Amino acid sequence: MVGAGVFSLPGRFAQETGIAGALIAWAVAGTGMLMLAFVFQTLAVRRPDLDAGVYAYAKAGFGEYLGFFSAFGYWASACVGNVTYWVLIMSTIGGIAPALGDGDTVLAIVLSSVGLWAFFLVVRRGVREAATINRIVTVAKVVPILVFVVLALFYLDPSVFADNFRAADLGSLFEQVRGTMLATVFVFLGVEGASVYSRHAERREDVGRATVLGFLSVFAVFASVTIVSYGLLPRSEIAALRQPSMAGVLRSAVGEWGEVFVSVGLIVSVLGAYLAWTLMAAEVLLVAAKDRDMPRFLGRTTRADVPVPALFLTTVLSQIVLVITYFSDDAFNFALDLTSALTLIPFLLAAAFALKIALPGRGRPGAVPPGGGAGAGAGAGAAAGGPAKRDLAVAVVAVIYTAFLLYAAGLKFVLVSFIVYAPATVLFVMARREQRRRLFSARELVILAVSLAGAVVGVLALALGWIEL
Template sequence: MARADGLSLPALTAIVVGSMVGAGIFSLPQAMGRASGGLGVLLAWGVTGSGMLLLALVFQRLARQRPELDSGIFAYAQEGFGRYPGFLSAFGYWTVCCLGNVSYWVLIKSTLGAVVPAFGDGSSLAAVASASAGLWLVHALLLRGVRQAAALNTIVTVAKILPILLFIALVALRFDTALFADSFRGAPGEGLALQLQGTLLVTVFVFVGIEGASVFSRHARRAEDVGRATLAGFALVLALLVAVTLLSYGILPRAELAALRNPSMGGVLQAVVGGWGAGFVGAGLIVSVLGAYLSWSLLAAEVLVAAARAGIMPAGLARENARGAPAAALWLTSLLVQLFLVLTYFAEEAFLLALKLTSSMVLLPYLLVAGFALLIDRRAGRGGIIALLALLYVVGMMLGGGLRYLLLSCLLYAPGTLLFLRAARAPGLPAFTRAEALLLALVLAGAALAGLGLLTGRITL
């Protein structure tokens, strides 16, 4: 049944695109140039694109088959595996949103640092102070209501896609096929497997946000638009990512791509049009990151509200203000982002840690979604090949990311469980089933191992 006041298909698609297109695309030429030639890049996009397409199909199928589960990505985990797994999915995804937002502010200030030395690398006192001011300005905007912010997000998404499209058009006109062929197979003695390994982690990160429409499914005008928006957003973003990456190999030699300063799209465009290219891309980066920040702020608050209504987060987090904005969830989200921003001033590696933890923590929600899709397929007597392949893909990403960041994730999940315990007290239900108690034990053990590793120096930040 359609909702006259709900989010339209274009608005939902803009949320998906806005969530995925942040800062990563502007750094792809340098990141890919350091790791691989053109062939390795093609294979990496093929592997990651196929895996993310499987996840997009899973989200589309679940939106169609179980439209009543409209609370977002964690609802599938709760329905399939219980309240505590549902909480871990919600808490993990919320933390991903907050960590991502911290990285966006640092990137904005780092980009401005080229012309404002006081901002340095994005973690100086001036950078933290100005980023904090921006944080609370966006907070005030979001308090005016989700639909108003979603409408602004649509405008910002269009504004940040246009510079990328112009970059693609200008670079395509100067594309040198001979130069592209020179670096297609990589350097002599550089194995294809090594090139692929070096690029996969980059390609995985830029797709985080593909679930954006699912998170906002309860606001959709039509339930079927959720799946359509997911696939449409995925297709558009994949096309942009592949074009930006491969066309760059036809403008500069691979060694020069690898040496570019980020945002490296600026260096590529500068080689085509002259000095104004770098400034143009820098402006596009700031618009893009601000748009992605808005999208992730909306996602973070929505996850807390939906989880509170589902009884796995404290009920107070579902409270809305007079404009219908999730005030309590927005305040908690902004306070956590502010805390992380302050920490960037004291920890030199905080930005890199935020990026890597973001990638690591999002895998558990993805794993539970794919697992739930496989579960309902098997219960219905279907083969579930798409869900199985999506599940195997996520497991492969978790193993490829390494044990270090999985253990560090437990350091966040363990204290976060206190929110679940507070929520579980209200209905008078037992907090954990036996299986959930075992899962809690694993989380606590992982946190203990991570803490011990940090103390002994075996795990470094």
């Protein structure tokens, strides 16, 4: 979860709202994402037979085709999210090398592409080496963020903080909060990470525990970074900072060394997050292929347990999106918002599945692992005697929250998401042909028609200038 997003939070929030809106936004996002974390925790206990988290839950609840779309959408969001890392790295270096601009110049894209494929070669050597690097990076990247919060509190100006409380010039409070929602989704991506890797867990309850503890600790960091920034500079000045805005905010308080300190921390953090998300994306394709929901070639691994075909396809999509950012007015925010939008469908389907099995008579007694501890006992009780009220309430709130996020994303990113989703059906068809099965059922044909129609409308909207990247 701790990657590029946290370093962009001050500027992104200041563009949309003041302190009042930020507090409400974090309350909404915190509650909604906590419910999603609880959803993954509950599903890990009640359905231990399902691996690969988000994708597996969609498939079990709503069929193979929507499960396939969930897997593809989650994978695609990871690929687009990886692009934000390279854009932000180049934008950071662009502060001293103007030719890199905001990470969207030709030179920046070329250098990012070199880094993209260099990481492909590193990860291709072995997952163990990549995981070891990521453990070191995880510690290294947290230090600059915590130092930023402490220094910002020390240098906080109460009068500046008070002036930034309201942002009446940015419209209604509802619209301000809505404008921050995709940013909050982006920074919390990874909350489902333990669920994605659930097949590796020694104890099933550890999946849920890791999910909730990870969310709570990161939520505290993200909210703190956002709020304390309002005490150092006027909101309009924070909004105008180049990304990573955290560096500019700290520079205003302690001088140039603060900007360098945060910038170095960002590069370390982003490279670590890129490594983790590259592995995560490949894992989703690998598991889907082993479950025969993706073509067989994506399930191949080397002796070092590296899914090279899945890793290669992940790098190719990231490369394509990286080139597209050149044509965007704001490369970083475009990639950030698209990443969030692509994730919403998989999250909504997972929450809806949790709601489905929480309804009376829908539990699975046989799905609870024996000796699973308190969490497993609760799951067994819910499965045998009807759903727990807590599970039902959590699922309802999670569904409402993810549905609201789709509304907050706006028509633009929903249509662009359709453009990404629709061509993915080619992989679904390949998998069905390999198994010599009927390509689509009647229900799946309806889903196909909706996805194609959305993609056509999206392409027309871009061509006619109704929406812009």
